[in-house]
Amino acid sequence: MSRAYRGLVIGLLAIVTCSAFEAMAVTTAMPVVAANLGGQRSYGLAFSLYLTASLAATAAAGSWSDRAGPRPSLLTGLFLMCGGLLLCGGAWDFTVFTMGRMVSGAGAGFMIVPVYVIIGQALPSVLQPVVFGWFSAAWVVPSLVGPYVSGLLAEHVSWRWAFFGVVPIVVVAVLLMWPRVKSLGAPEEKSMVAGEGRRRALLGAGLAAGVAVAQWAAQSSADPEIRTAVTPVVLALLGAAGLAAVVLTVPRLLPAGSFRVARGLPAVVVVRGLLTLAFFGAEAFVPLMLVDRYGLEPSIAGLALTGGALGWTVGSFAQTKGWLPRPAFLVVGPAVVAASMGAVALVVLAQAPPLLLASAWAVAGMGMGLATSTTSVLVLELSDAAERGRNSASLQLADMLGGVIGTAGAGTLYSLMLTPDMVPGPGAFALLVGALAVSAFLSGAAGSRTSPPLPAVREADRA
Template identity: 70%
Template sequence: MARESGERLMAPAYRGLVIGLLATTVCFAFEAMAVTTAMPVVAAALGGEHTYGLAFSLYLTGSLAATATAGPWCDAAGPRPALLTGLGLMVVGLCLCGGAWDFGVFTLGRAVSGAGAGFLIVPVYVIIGKVLPSALQPVMFGWFSAGWVVPSLVGPYVSGLLAQHASWRWPFVGVAPIVLVAVALTWPRVRHLGAPVPGPEDPAAPSAASARDGRRRALLGAALAAGVAAAQWAAQAWGDPDTRSAVPPAAIGAVVLAGVVTAAVTAPRLMPRGVVRAARGLPAVIVVRGLLTLAFFGAEAFIPLMLVDRYGLEPSIAGLALTAGALGWTAGSFAQARGWLTKPGFLVTGSALLVACMAGIAAVVSLAATPWLLATAWALAGAGMGMALSTTSVLVLDYSDDATRGRNSASLQMADMLGGVIGTAGAGTLYSLLLTPERTPGPGVFALLTASLAVSALLAVFAGTRTGERPAPAAASPAQGERA
């Protein structure tokens, strides 16, 4: 049956659309893997050691703002405007990164690329719902997951080779034409998709309420992203001696406080009620998602740097650790699908495995043990993430009905992005503060960094015990998420 569905999915009527959507997913995956591998070379070439984490966290911040805006925009005007906006922003961002002459321009390019990704991913799901028959939609989501495998296998190594032997600019400039081709293949099937037509029963009231809610969520998302961006900049500025000497510490502290307060006020209003206290059920699931992404993606940004700076490995070899993590993630996802444990059991087990592996990485780095132990630990950490994050996607759908599934899935994505932003920004700030005056990592810097992030995974273990399990509704939709 799966084979028949796959053949129908590639029928002439859908072939261009499917290839275009898969190419878009591959672009996201390759860029994510390539950037992490090339970053040690980029930071050294552009003098970005003290603001290293901003290149990762600002990408997620741009995605956060764009995702909050793209959802209501697609509801009001259809997927085409957001799709074209995302295309333009991603290409501009990639070109900015590839042509950057200093690290400030590079981080700006990363933020623009992130906004492009946020505007692209939302209309992709809208297009699937509008164009593909319901029987083919689960197959398409399965192919999306497979679309991460090849970039995870070859992306880090190829990016490392390009950065090492050609130029670090090629992984960015080279992705831009693929994005253009992807949207060109998709466009013929979506150019007729305009704004939704109101129903015959009281067409004005529902659309007006939806528009108001859309504007409210877009404004909250923009405020949240602005607060997070301000806090990131100020935190990184505090870790940079040059900026710290030019800007009064009181001003930096005020910006940090304003950003944190803004994010703290707006984020809960975009999440299910009870998230702040990790209430049992859906709120606890959302909290686990954010804590796990904080720990994992905060550490992932520094794994290649650990191997390059601490062990002197070439970037192409260091990138293989990311490949190991991606393979572990895939294995963990398959294990979760077999149902050997209850859903909360997989959530707690995966989180605990991540804690153990990150503690192991801290020990390996501090003792200067063989880097193969670090790569093995990272592969097992990926397995823990595969088990746990796939389970959060399933649990969110279990706790949702037709009226709340979209909003709850959006909350899960918000938690995903916020966790990544806080993890990468926090790790980047700690790293810059611990650098020696010669801008080199001192003894134990990477160990302390990883151990600090492991605390977030440990909190996820306790929050996972509050998730519970509820039978899935009869009409469950396929799990969403790029890597889950």
């Protein structure tokens, strides 16, 4: 917070906070929005279109930032995010609202990648772990107050202000950053071949479309109403087509060697994807377990998620202290997450007091804070100046894909467990969380390979 960095850091934190608040606010305000604009039948589009556009923009922003520096992508993201928020706030029907959500998602994708590039260019390496620690706090505050504030706006003022109110904050954030950002240009060394940026943008669009189709097919297969309108064969074909698009595009958007967990940067990206898959897949069911199995009120059950968010912040700040070599956090963090999720499964299976479940989830959040903030720092450390944008985009894509696969996959499995007038027993819940804990365990195995490969020894050096 010295004078040289104060405006930049506050602006970066404001952008992250606004992104988090928008996500939290939309979740809380959406029932009111859908009722007011007649969008009950298209409810899911407000979420899926946001994700689809964000995935495509993230892929495009990486190459763009490497080619032209972070400024064009940042300003484009600012324009799109503000335009989308204004479109959502002024929407006169749900179709316009969903289009606004798609524009906002594109803006978020174009903004988050240059944020990483700016940190790599404008902040010394000793400050980067601290900034990523504060980023976690910037997500926690909206998770604590965002739903409540959005609910108050929707109930007593208008749901539209949950979108209008974010616009001036985003604009001020960019203005605070601009004195430091305006001098940041493209890296002197260029590693991008001609047409690569366009190719990555097309691949990102294909990935986004594949994810959207596969997610809809998976969720629809567990919905009796949709199954009566769309035959299982059609749903299966759509799901297969979506998965095929994902399989064909992801290897071309992630660092080479990611699928075989090569040492260095590929392993860092794999850790991020597997961890988010495990954590967010299980997080969706923690309140459900507390409500269905323990009979708690939803407001009380939601405090468990607050504990996880606070634990995440503690872990994020702990990794800044340097009490372990940085790559070691990518082994310790996933181990803590896997053990904590195993403890959650045992608590549910044994019907132990719910306080134990909430405590285990808070510890899981701490493990996530240790590992995810470290992945952000390591991506910058392991990237050349000419590749920061693409590699940061790869990390964000792994993050989003892990969250989508975790939540959609776990949600589909849970829906398939349901039978009419019956709630899955504790064994089913424990099995679901235990299966997701395996992903965290595999993430720790990948974390052991995050040290960069040793350089090859030339014959002349050997002689």
